[in-house]
Amino acid sequence: MRRAAALVLVLAAAGAAAGLFLTRAERLSETDLAGIEPDLARGEWVFHASGCASCHVSPDAERGDTPVLAGGRRFETPFGTFVAPNISPHPEAGIGAWSDAEIVTAMTRGTSPEGRHYYPAFPYGAYAKAELSDMVSLAAYLRTLPADATPSAPHDLGLPYNIRAGVGLWKLLYLDTAWAVDVGDDPLLLQGRYISEALAHCGECHTPRDALGGLDRARWFGGAPNPSGDGDIPAIHPGSLTWSEAEIAAYLSDGFTPEFDVAGGSMRAVVEGLARLTAEDRAAVAAYVKATLPVE
């Protein structure tokens, strides 16, 4: 009896330890980045492809050529209100004091320099698919942007979502660096998939989520409720979006739909970012969008 009780205790302790181990915050070290040289022009490209400005520029400020990433934009979601933090190169308020490894860890593992889990409102689930060299280049580019002293505001979340350890479990369930769509080996499609899935994180809004906020990868681009506001984000799989590749590529450049309506909502900032890439990049994204599977 005593032995059985001891066994239960040991198993419980082991289970808890395994749980803590499995849900621990993962980090990269400088050794993981050894030999990678940042490329500022590439970093700027990654910045615009990844849509950093769309969330981290203050809602009252212009995105413009040298955006001030002071944060402050609020995202009202079913889990509570998230507030985009300051990621300008300010040494105290922003990320100016962070090492490359700390920035790349945040981007691809969703872990802060203090070892805390970030909430997946920050789309590190997408950036986890990015090349480490692109993330290092992005880090270098972020340091060239203006610093801003505005402190980051706390999120406003209720139980149980305010328990960050739960995010470790979430990561275990949903953080998946496998590509969502099989596009074969066509270089244009591979380029489009890389931009869309690893950087532009189109799926974060255009793919529906389950009750715990994990992406339903079987319904990729199937459309979803707006994660931070009124209405729905449209489905853009080929069974729903009838625009041609050329029309999609043009929309991602000038913001005009085929009927010459003008992109609105969050898509406005996305188009502004993608408009700064090359025409070939946008053609690649358009080809990828048309190569996704129709969703029932």
Next chain:
Amino acid sequence: MHSTNRIVTGAVAAALFASAAFAAGHGGNPAVNARKAHMQVYAHNIGILGAMARGNAEYNAEAAVAAAGNLAGLAALDQTSYWVPGTDSDSLPDESRALPALFDNLDDVEAKRAALEVAAVALAAVADDGLDAVRAGLGPVGAACGACHEDYQKPRD
């Protein structure tokens, strides 16, 4: 110059009236119908310039000037009678994509309308200078439209 503007604005208003009358004949809230008609005539004229800018239509100075002038005229129209309370996307979910926030920020909406007028007038002034001028001038017009859509338009389902 002023008289030309008045004629252009008059012609645009007539086109709008016809369009709104058509929409009204098919039910729906009259204010929302008027807005949709207004937006449709914007889109029609942007489409003429956009097709040129995208390389899908040959550049035509006369058509570009006319379309840009129409945009400027449209943007100058007084729209206060159809951006009225009770016609937001919560009140009329099947018809309206204008978020309630729009009606709480009418000063900002007016500033955005004025910015569109400035961009459209600037485009009209250079529309016969060639395709590059149209491309350069159309960007700020689209951005001005988008500034309002970003803040005040509910996403399309």
